[in-house]
Amino acid sequence: MAYSTVSLRDYVGKTLNKLYDPRMYVLxxxxxGATRSEHFRKEHPDHFIECGxxxxxxxxxxxxxxxxxxxxxxxxxxxxxxxxxWTQVRxxxxxxxxxxxxSTHPGMDNFPDGASHHVNEHIxxxxxxxxxxxxxxxxxxxxxxxxxxxxxxxxxxxxxxSRDVVPVLEENLSAGQPFGGAKPIREEGGDFAIxxxxxxxxxxQEGFDLLRGEGLRxxxxxxxxxxxxxxxxxxDLVKDVKKxxxxxxxxxxxxxxxxxxxxxxxxxxxxxxxxVGVHDEFTQSGPTAQVKARYGLxxxxxxxxxxx
Amino acid sequence: xxxxxxxxxxxxxxxxAIVDMIHTANAGHPGGxxxxxxxxxxxxxxxxxxTAEKRSKVVLSKGHAVPAQYAILHHYGxxxxxxxxxxxxxxxxxxxxxxxxxxxxxxATTGLLGQGLSIGIGMAIAKRxxxxxxxxxxxxxxxxxxxxxxxxxxxxxxxxxxxxLICVVDQNGLSSSGKTSEVMNNRDLQAKFTAFGWQAEAIxxxxxxxxxxxxxxxxxxxxxxxxxxxxxxxxxGVSYMENNVAYHSSGIAGDLYDQAVRYLSKxxx
Numbered sequence: 413m414a415y416s417t418v419s420l421r422d423y424v425g426k427t428l429n430k431l432y433d434p435r436m437y438v439l440x441x442x443x444x445g446a447t448r449s450e451h452f453r454k455e456h457p458d459h460f461i462e463c464g465x466x467x468x469x470x471x472x473x474x475x476x477x478x479x480x481x482x483x484x485x486x487x488x489x490x491x492x493x494x495x496x497x498w499t500q501v502r503x504x505x506x507x508x509x510x511x512x513x514x515s516t517h518p519g520m521d522n523f524p525d526g527a528s529h530h531v532n533e534h535i536x537x538x539x540x541x542x543x544x545x546x547x548x549x550x551x552x553x554x555x556x557x558x559x560x561x562x563x564x565x566x567x568x569x570x571x572x573x574s575r576d577v578v579p580v581l582e583e584n585l586s587a588g589q590p591f592g593g594a595k596p597i598r599e600e601g602g603d604f605a606i607x608x609x610x611x612x613x614x615x616x617q618e619g620f621d622l623l624r625g626e627g628l629r630x631x632x633x634x635x636x637x638x639x640x641x642x643x644x645x646x647x648d649l650v651k652d653v654k655k656x657x658x659x660x661x662x663x664x665x666x667x668x669x670x671x672x673x674x675x676x677x678x679x680x681x682x683x684x685x686x687x688v689g690v691h692d693e694f695t696q697s698g699p700t701a702q703v704k705a706r707y708g709l710x711x712x713x714x715x716x717x718x719x720x
Numbered sequence: 721x722x723x724x725x726x727x728x729x730x731x732x733x734x735x736x737a738i739v740d741m742i743h744t745a746n747a748g749h750p751g752g753x754x755x756x757x758x759x760x761x762x763x764x765x766x767x768x769x770x771t772a773e774k775r776s777k778v779v780l781s782k783g784h785a786v787p788a789q790y791a792i793l794h795h796y797g798x799x800x801x802x803x804x805x806x807x808x809x810x811x812x813x814x815x816x817x818x819x820x821x822x823x824x825x826x827x828a829t830t831g832l833l834g835q836g837l838s839i840g841i842g843m844a845i846a847k848r849x850x851x852x853x854x855x856x857x858x859x860x861x862x863x864x865x866x867x868x869x870x871x872x873x874x875x876x877x878x879x880x881x882x883x884x885l886i887c888v889v890d891q892n893g894l895s896s897s898g899k900t901s902e903v904m905n906n907r908d909l910q911a912k913f914t915a916f917g918w919q920a921e922a923i924x925x926x927x928x929x930x931x932x933x934x935x936x937x938x939x940x941x942x943x944x945x946x947x948x949x950x951x952x953x954x955x956x957g958v959s960y961m962e963n964n965v966a967y968h969s970s971g972i973a974g975d976l977y978d979q980a981v982r983y984l985s986k987x988x989x
Contacts (some may be wrong), residue, residue: 445940461880466875469872472836472839473838475838475842476840479828480843496898499835500838503832507821625905
């Protein structure tokens with residue numbers, strides 16, 4: 413099936429502009445062109461803080477702004493919002509500081525740059541920190557909803573969006589329901605359930621279509637909130653299928669696959685689970701599709717996992 | 721106008737509170753709390769009105785010296801005599817390092833060294849942009865200045881020209897395991913801050929008049945951030961702790977507590 417596609421990073425600055433509040437600040441790490449926070453800089457130069465290539469300090473500056481009642485958004489690549497400044501993020505969470513991290517280039521989305529920039533660990537890094545919330549939108553509309561929610565929440569939030577393209581689904585446009593939790597995109601049968609996070613939508617969707625083409629009927633479920641994790645709602649959606657497959661632009665350790673494993677383990681019986689994503693290895697440079705296919709994130713891997 | 725003599729006496733009372741707290745808790749960081757207390761006493765007395773909604777803020781970046789901050793909050797009536805006995809106890813607001821969601825008056829949650837100057841930058845930008853005329857004080861240790869984030873922040877503060885930001889370095893010359901100069905030599909901190917674009921001066925951090933004068937100059941400086949390198953003595957005020965690295969992190973038990981009390985009493989408290 414052919415889809416039009418979108419890269420959510422193109423909506424980062426525009427969405428922040430649309431939801432502008434005088435308390436908002438955007439902090440950058442010399443990457444406003446790549447993250448598209450430049451759109452915010454152009455409209456609100458007085459509330460845009462260029463921090464230079466200083467990720468640790470940028471996160472702590474955001475904490476200081478928050479302590480004075482401001483709502484800072486630190487916008488940077490996923491690695492630079494998380495691993496590069498993890499102890500600063502952790503202290504912000506301990507302080508219950510009202511900071512927002514908004515990242516682009518998650519997982520293998522920074523494909524040509526190679527393993528140094530492929531941050532396949534960042535969900536795991538932030539999932540374990542108390543007080544953090546993690547949102548993964550998959551469309552411009554969802555991004556707007558996620559930012560609006562982050563603005564309404566008093567406390568640290570992390571929003572991660574794709575730099576690579578993701579399909580534009582009709583379901584996205586007609587959603588009309590609040591953002592968050594586990595959202596069934598397709599519910600056609602019980603042969604399998606593909607559970608994915610928004611930046612892995614392409615592989616999940618392709619896998620679903622391949623399986624459908626083979627006559628299998630299953631569910632496609634987006635997890636919009638990785639923390640707090642929607643254990644109850646997701647379990648109800650997957651408990652009766654023959655096979656569960658998680659799909660994530662991330663290592664299969666500690667991220668979505670990890671969270672689903674933890675959820676399932678609390679139940680005396682549940683369907684078997686296969687986790688699609690990067691399997692505990694460093695990646696390499698290359699064209700997007702080739703990198704993701706090599707390291708496990710494409711429709712073929714998803715379909716095979718569903719049948720395994 | 722607060723006199724240097726009055727503040728000196730107040731600092732001695734605060735020293736006694738520090739020693740009492742760490743004795744009761746049987747744990748804490750007496751050396752760095754005693755070295756920074758003259759500076760903190762002066763900052764709060766001259767520019768921090770804890771009863772005001774909008775006020776100057778103090779980020780204790782060397783958060784392990786928090787008994788000094790608690791002693792001051794006690795002096796201003798934020799903490800009761802009874803609560804002062806709960807340092808590091810379960811469910812106390814007096815955590816081992818400053819924690820704003822338990823005790824907002826400590827102004828910033830710190831403890832991991834190197835982060836406070838950046839937090840101060842964020843506060844200073846917010847104050848500048850909202851027309852709040854108050855200042856932000858960040859208190860660092862000299863050992864803390866090994867942290868790379870401090871120098872990221874030093875560059876940023878000067879780049880943004882934050883004249884409402886004052887960094888005081890409590891240069892007591894000792895870090896956790898020995899002389900700061902031997903652990904990792906900071907060399908000339910005044911020259912380093914100057915090179916980063918700050919106005920900087922060095923003073924005797926136990927000479928109350930020098931402290932007051934330096935703070936006045938720092939507040940009056942409107943061309944960017946201001947650094948005061950305060951040369952201090954770790955453990956100042958308790959003879960056997962002075963310049964003794966063993967009292968970086970330590971309880972104060974038994975006879976040593978009695979000695980400390982006697983020594984501080986002789987000094988006029």
